[in-house]
Amino acid sequence: MIDSKEIHLLFHVPEGLEFIAAKDLEESLKHVTIIHHTKYSWEKKTGRVHLFCKVDNLNELRDYITNRIELLCIYSVTLVASESVIPADVFSEVQSTYDFITAQTKGAPWSSVIDEKEGADDITFRATFKKEQLKHKAPSQEIAGYIGYAFSDVYKHWKVKMTGYNYNIMSLWYQTTDIDVLSRISNHCSEKSVILLLGVGIPIKDQKQRNRLFYGRTSLNPCIAYCLAKLADPKPGQIVLDMCCGTGTIPIEGASRFKNTLWLGSEVKSKVIAEKAQGNLMHCKIQNAEFSIGDGRKLCYRPGIVDSIVSDWPWGLRENSYSQIKSLYPKFMKQMWNVLKPNGKAYIITQGHKIMTYVLKYDWCESMWKTEDIITIGIGGYDVSLYIFSKNPNPAIIPLGI
Numbered sequence: 001m002i003d004s005k006e007i008h009l010l011f012h013v014p015e016g017l018e019f020i021a022a023k024d025l026e027e028s029l030k031h032v033t034i035i036h037h038t039k040y041s042w043e044k045k046t047g048r049v050h051l052f053c054k055v056d057n058l059n060e061l062r063d064y065i066t067n068r069i070e071l072l073c074i075y076s077v078t079l080v081a082s083e084s085v086i087p088a089d090v091f092s093e094v095q096s097t098y099d100f101i102t103a104q105t106k107g108a109p110w111s112s113v114i115d116e117k118e119g120a121d122d123i124t125f126r127a128t129f130k131k132e133q134l135k136h137k138a139p140s141q142e143i144a145g146y147i148g149y150a151f152s153d154v155y156k157h158w159k160v161k162m163t164g165y166n167y168n169i170m171s172l173w174y175q176t177t178d179i180d181v182l183s184r185i186s187n188h189c190s191e192k193s194v195i196l197l198l199g200v201g202i203p204i205k206d207q208k209q210r211n212r213l214f215y216g217r218t219s220l221n222p223c224i225a226y227c228l229a230k231l232a233d234p235k236p237g238q239i240v241l242d243m244c245c246g247t248g249t250i251p252i253e254g255a256s257r258f259k260n261t262l263w264l265g266s267e268v269k270s271k272v273i274a275e276k277a278q279g280n281l282m283h284c285k286i287q288n289a290e291f292s293i294g295d296g297r298k299l300c301y302r303p304g305i306v307d308s309i310v311s312d313w314p315w316g317l318r319e320n321s322y323s324q325i326k327s328l329y330p331k332f333m334k335q336m337w338n339v340l341k342p343n344g345k346a347y348i349i350t351q352g353h354k355i356m357t358y359v360l361k362y363d364w365c366e367s368m369w370k371t372e373d374i375i376t377i378g379i380g381g382y383d384v385s386l387y388i389f390s391k392n393p394n395p396a397i398i399p400l401g402i
Contacts, residue, residue: 016377105150124161229254248277266294342393
């Protein structure tokens with residue numbers, strides 16, 4: 001057993017939704033009695049939330065995260081062993097970078113995050129490395145290889161195994177403007193510093209496939225859908241609509257989190273709704289979500305019945321084309337206004353920022369909607385916009401067709 005005082009956990013979360021993930025993590029972990037003196041830190045559009053805390057017992061914490069709690073807003077979690085600044089002159093040269101990473105890996109305090117005996121001969125591991133947005137001539141796979149080689153020199157009897165391993169040795173380098181993080185690493189650390197982080201991944205269930213058997217090319221990751229539902233924060237008895245629900249990820253994640261609300265999903269493709277969305281709903285055995293065939297250009301709901309709309313609209317980089325989706329957005333905006341209650345809000349994801357900007361300049365659209373915020377988030381390697389609209393119940397202009 002390892003008794004540890006202070007630890008650092010790094011949670012990988014949806015990019016752009018760090019503020020939601022940090023709040024959800026705090027709510028989920030605040031009643032865990034083995035965690036004390038918590039401090040959460042995050043930075044926009046990084047996909048990282050840091051937790052600095054003290055724990056009574058590290059093994060118990062590891063078991064708790066792996067087996068006893070579901071953290072639905074995260075992709076993965078790393079127990080950090082060390083962080084160090086890569087000198088600029090070292091970072092500029094490939095071989096110097098390899099040498100530095102090798103030395104740091106060998107010198108990291110792995111015993112503070114690993115409790116297995118060094119002499120055990122049945123333990124396996126793999127090394128994983130991420131560059132994030134930092135450009136470097138050294139391929140990520142080669143860097144991971146150097147880290148794996150250096151780590152095997154520390155635990156000489158451990159064997160490399162790419163699947164079904166006991167430990168995932170995690171490493172990444174990144175830059176940050178987070179003062180809390182910078183001050184903990186070095187007094188000389190700045191926003192331009194490249195930081196090498198080394199740690200061990202705490203295994204959790206595969207979040208990508210949770211709550212679903214069926215998904216499509218444009219289906220949202222469940223973690224993103226969950227964060228969107230948390231952002232909408234529906235109250236008991238309210239109705240939330242996804243007008244382009246596809247395989248049903250947003251309604252299912254929302255319904256599983258907010259048990260006393262009703263989540264509706266509407267989708268124009270009958271086969272998708274009948275087979276995939278309904279199949280996922282039956283698989284999850286969720287009672288507070290319903291799906292129906294419907295066209296976002298003419299929603300089949302009574303006016304003023306929906307409290308919130310949370311939806312991932314079609315956008316041209318993933319499906320259809322610019323010309324095909326350009327005519328959809330004005331009709332979608334009108335239909336949303338019609339079905340929302342007077343104080344209703346809409347949370348809309350689209351990569352079609354150009355189209356949305358054009359539509360929002362219409363006189364009738366400016367009259368019907370207030371744009372509360374536009375948040376840039378990351379989906380599948382794309383920068384995507386999350387628009388938050390609030391309905392104006394008494395617009396000066398109401399277009400025909402509503």
